[in-house]
Each structure stands twice: as C-alpha cells, then as structure tokens.
Amino acid sequence: KPRNFPPGPKWLPMVGSLPFLKRLSIKLGSQHRALTEMSKQFKTNVLGLKLGGEIMISVEDYETIREVLTCEQYDQRPNNFFIRLRTLGTCKGITCAEGKLWTEQRSFVVRHLRNIGLGKKIMDLKIQDEIANLFKIIDERVEVQIAKLLPFAIINILWSMVAGKRIASENQLLDIINKRTKAFDMSGGVLAQQPWLRYIIPERSGYNLIKKLNKELKAFLMETINEHHETWTEDNQEDFIYSFITEMKKMNDPQSSFTDEQLLIVCLDLFVGGFTTTSSTLDFFFLMMVLYPDVQAKIQANLDETFDDNYQIEFTDRHRLPYIDAVIKEVQRYRTILPVIGPRRSTKEMNLSGYTIPKDTTILINLAPTYMSKEIWGDPENFRPERFLDESGELVSHPQFLPFGLGKRKCLGDAFARGCLFIFTTEFLRRYEIRPVDEKNLPSAEPLPGLVASPRPYFAKFTRRRQ
Numbered sequence: 210k211p212r213n214f215p216p217g218p219k220w221l222p223m224v225g226s227l228p229f230l231k232r233l234s235i236k237l238g239s240q241h242r243a244l245t246e247m248s249k250q251f252k253t254n255v256l257g258l259k260l261g262g263e264i265m266i267s268v269e270d271y272e273t274i275r276e277v278l279t280c281e282q283y284d285q286r287p288n289n290f291f292i293r294l295r296t297l298g299t300c301k302g303i304t305c306a307e308g309k310l311w312t313e314q315r316s317f318v319v320r321h322l323r324n325i326g327l328g329k330k331i332m333d334l335k336i337q338d339e340i341a342n343l344f345k346i347i348d349e350r351v352e353v354q355i356a357k358l359l360p361f362a363i364i365n366i367l368w369s370m371v372a373g374k375r376i377a378s379e380n381q382l383l384d385i386i387n388k389r390t391k392a393f394d395m396s397g398g399v400l401a402q403q404p405w406l407r408y409i410i411p412e413r414s415g416y417n418l419i420k421k422l423n424k425e426l427k428a429f430l431m432e433t434i435n436e437h438h439e440t441w442t443e444d445n446q447e448d449f450i451y452s453f454i455t456e457m458k459k460m461n462d463p464q465s466s467f468t469d470e471q472l473l474i475v476c477l478d479l480f481v482g483g484f485t486t487t488s489s490t491l492d493f494f495f496l497m498m499v500l501y502p503d504v505q506a507k508i509q510a511n512l513d514e515t516f517d518d519n520y521q522i523e524f525t526d527r528h529r530l531p532y533i534d535a536v537i538k539e540v541q542r543y544r545t546i547l548p549v550i551g552p553r554r555s556t557k558e559m560n561l562s563g564y565t566i567p568k569d570t571t572i573l574i575n576l577a578p579t580y581m582s583k584e585i586w587g588d589p590e591n592f593r594p595e596r597f598l599d600e601s602g603e604l605v606s607h608p609q610f611l612p613f614g615l616g617k618r619k620c621l622g623d624a625f626a627r628g629c630l631f632i633f634t635t636e637f638l639r640r641y642e643i644r645p646v647d648e649k650n651l652p653s654a655e656p657l658p659g660l661v662a663s664p665r666p667y668f669a670k671f672t673r674r675r676q
C-alpha cells in the first residue's frame with residue numbers, strides 16, 4: 210500500500226480488496242452498506258481499498274465529503290475502462306469530460322437548457338401534458354405499477370426539451386437503460402477494475418449489456434441529430450440540439466469542442482443522467498404515500514386548502530406548500546436513490562483527513578451514513594418530513610442534505626428534476642387516493658441497489674378522489 214494510505218481491508222494479488230467488498234455487499238444487500246461497515250471495522254472516515262488494479266477510497270463522513278466536493282483537485286472522473294466505454298470510447302460530453310472541454314461545455318449546456326425553458330413555465334406545461342396522458346392510462350386501471358409508467362413520462366418531458374419530440378412508446382432503449390442501472394454500481398464494477406474479464410464473462414460483467422446500449426443509443430441519438438441538421442434554420446432554436454448546431458455553425462472551427470460527436474455524448478449524458486434518477490425518486494415518493502397514509506392525507510388537506518380544482522399547479526407554487534416540499538426532501542433523504550455519488554479522481558497527491566491520497570486515486574462519496582446519522586438527524590430511521598420544517602411550518606435547510614451534490618460537478622438537471630418531483634406529486638395526490646393493494650401485506654420499503662437505487666416492484670390502488 211502507498212505510504213500513509215487510509216486504512217482498509219487487505220490487498221490480494223490481482224484482485225486487491227474486491228473479494229472482501231463483494232462478499233460483504235452481498236451479505237448486507239448493497240455496496241454502500243458494505244463500505245460503511247468496513248469503515249466502522251477499520252475505525253476510519255476515509256476507507257482505503259484496491260479493487261482489481263484500481264486504487265480507491267470511500268469517503269464516509271459529512272465534513273470530509275464537503276471537503277472533497279468543494280476541492281478542485283477532486284473534480285475529475287476516473288480514467289478507467291468503464292468510464293471510456295460509457296462515453297463510447299471518447300471521454301467527451303459532460304459527465305465524464307475533463308478540463309477545458311468540461312467547463313466550456315457544461316456552462317454552454319446549463320445556459321442553453323435554461324434558455325429553452327428548463328425550470329420555467331414552458332417546462333411546467335410539458336410536465337402537465339405528460340401527467341394528463343398518465344391520468345388517462347391510470348383511470349382505466351384498478352391496480353397500478355407506477356414504476357412502469359413514470360420513466361416513459363419523464364424521458365418524454367426531457368426529450369421534448371432537448372430534441373423537440375416525444376419518444377415512440379415501443380422504444381426498447383428505456384428497458385436497456387433500466388437494466389444498466391441495476392447491472393452496475395458507482396465504482397463501475399468489474400469493467401472498471403478488471404476490464405479483461407469482458408473476454409471471459411462478457412454477459413455477467415455487463416459488457417454485452419453496455420455494448421448493446423451504446424449501439425442502440427448511438428443509432429437513436431444520431432438519427433435525431435441528423436434530422437436536426439436537415440431542418441435547422443437560424444430562426445429555429447426551440448430545442449437544445451438546434452442551439453448546439455447554431456453554436457457549431459457560429460464557431461466554424463475544426464479545433465472547437467462543438468462537434469457532432471460532442472453533441473452525441475452530451476445528449477447521452479442528459480438522457481442517461483435524467484431518466485432513472487427522477488423516475489426512481491418519484492417511485493419512492495408514491496411508495497411512501499402507500500406506507501404513510503397520514504402524510505398523504507396531510508398533503509391532500511394542504512392541496513385542497515390552497516388550490517381550486519381547475520388550477521394547474523406550477524413549480525413556483527412550491528413556496529405556498531412547504532409541507533409537500535419537506536415530504537419530497539424526506540423521501541430523498543430516507544430512500545436516497547444515489548447513496549454513493551461520484552466517482553471522482555484526485556488530480557495530484559492530496560492530504561485528506563491526515564491520510565495521503567496518491568494522484569489518480571478513484572474516490573467514492575458515500576452519502577448514506579450522513580443521511581442515517583443520529584448526530585445529524587436525531588431519529589434518522591424514521592420517515593418524518595417535519596425535520597425539514599421549523600416551528601412555524603417554514604422550510605429549513607440542512608447543509609448535510611445533498612441530493613444533487615455540491616460544487617462544480619453538482620447536478621445540472623436539478624431544476625428539471627425538482628420541477629417534475631413537485632408537479633407530479635402534487636397533481637397525483639390532488640387526483641388520487643393511493644392505497645396498498647392488500648392492507649395486510651404492505652410493499653417492502655427496502656431499496657433495490659444499483660447505479661441508481663429504486664423500490665422493489667409494487668402495485669398500488671390509485672382511486673379518483675373526485676369524479
């Protein structure tokens with residue numbers, strides 16, 4: 210091990226500490242629990258590991274997490290096989306891009322998503338359209354598996370802003386992306402740490418799945434980009450892809466970062482980053498409504514007092530409904546979809562909590578212990594939205610609550626996600642009573658782990674409150 214490296218399990222030849230982490234992850238049901246358990250065993254807030262050939266640390270406490278997320282030397286992503294494979298071998302786009310390419314492209318994307326209406330009224334209207342479609346489907350059913358309906362609605366809202374159109378309902382991409390989120394964890398799994406295994410177990414390592422996803426996603430995105438090239442005019446700037454093509458034409462420079470390949474990976478990042486995250490959070494929200502009918506009733510009373518039946522709720526209305534905002538936050542804390550965020554990479558040798566972190570160490574940021582800390586929350590094991598409210602019922606902010614991350618790599622889709630979360634939850638609870646299918650056999654609140662955690666499949670009754 211490098212000198213003064215953080216404590217952790219032994220490093221075996223070839224595999225490092227991978228077998229120990231794997232075994233504990235299986236025993237405890239998820240990688241983040243295994244990381245926390247190991248950090249307790251080794252009495253450390255920074256756990257040192259070697260997974261296959263990759264030197265890695267997991268940061269386990271809030272203060273050190275804050276230090277990492279706000280320090281420039283930890284802003285980059287690891288340069289491993291999984292990351293390259295994820296971005297079609299390019300390291301372009303935003304999520305995995307570095308240096309000047311990342312800063313230039315990220316600021317362009319943030320600015321132009323805002324210009325085309327992200328976080329604004331036009332986004333609210335698109336959300337309302339998709340909700341109206343979902344209501345038609347749900348009204349026809351007695352029992353609903355909401356997880357099957359949400360992803361398609363969410364991606365259609367996002368895609369109508371990015372590409373100006375909805376996605377055909379028979380598109381199999383969504384299914385492949387869902388499988389991908391369950392096949393990997395934040396460390397990238399064996400494809401990051403032992404990429405040669407793809408030759409031996411291409412199916413089990415997830416290699417075949419990613420190859421298939423890359424092929425389908427590339428074909429789908431390139432078709433959309435090519436259509437935009439054909440129909441582009443100077444006045445036609447109503448979606449993100451048109452704005453990007455306009456910038457390409459303005460630059461007219463072969464050295465510029467505005468290329469078709471870059472556009473392809475940016476679209477891929479938005480598609481993959483925005484889709485399962487937002488829909489799994491909503492899925493957890495509805496599960497909590499099934500499990501906590503008192504919370505549901507209180508939200509409904511709030512909604513009935515605040516709005517007339519015909520009023521269409523907007524994102525700005527959240528200021529009038531602090532209790533609902535608190536419930537959404539509590540769902541994001543109590544059943545976080547991203548217990549581990551990152552991965553990041555140290556760009557030079559660093560000192561963290563008194564340990565030496567070598568250059569090019571991969572960094573996992575484990576938020577789960579912060580969200581379940583007794584010192585911070587008092588009773589973290591309880592689902593209690595009131596923790597996000599003060600005595601007069603106004604929202605209070607907790608610096609330890611970081612659902613969208615912090616610092617320069619903070620989520621760039623948070624306005625979109627928060628808009629969807631607020632409008633979906635309020636409109637659904639205004640219209641439906643959400644109840645378990647069987648009162649004596651409630652669905653499990655235990656998450657299904659993966660790159661993005663989600664509830665285990667469940668059905669619920671969505672009954673109209675008023676006809």
Ligand code: HEM
Pocket residue numbers: 303304305315367478479480482483484486487490546547550551552611612613614615617618619620621622623625626
């Ligand atoms: C509830 C929904 C969402 C959650 C909880 C979430 C959470 C996060 C977090 C924690 C990060 C930071 C990762 C890090 O620090 O390394 C992140 C980054 C990112 N998110 Fe989200 N996200 C959500 C929705 C979205 C949406 C809707 C989009 C697209 C419109 C999106 C696109 C991205 C991208 C592109 C990045 C990478 C930013 C960069 O590396 O500069 N996310 N997200």
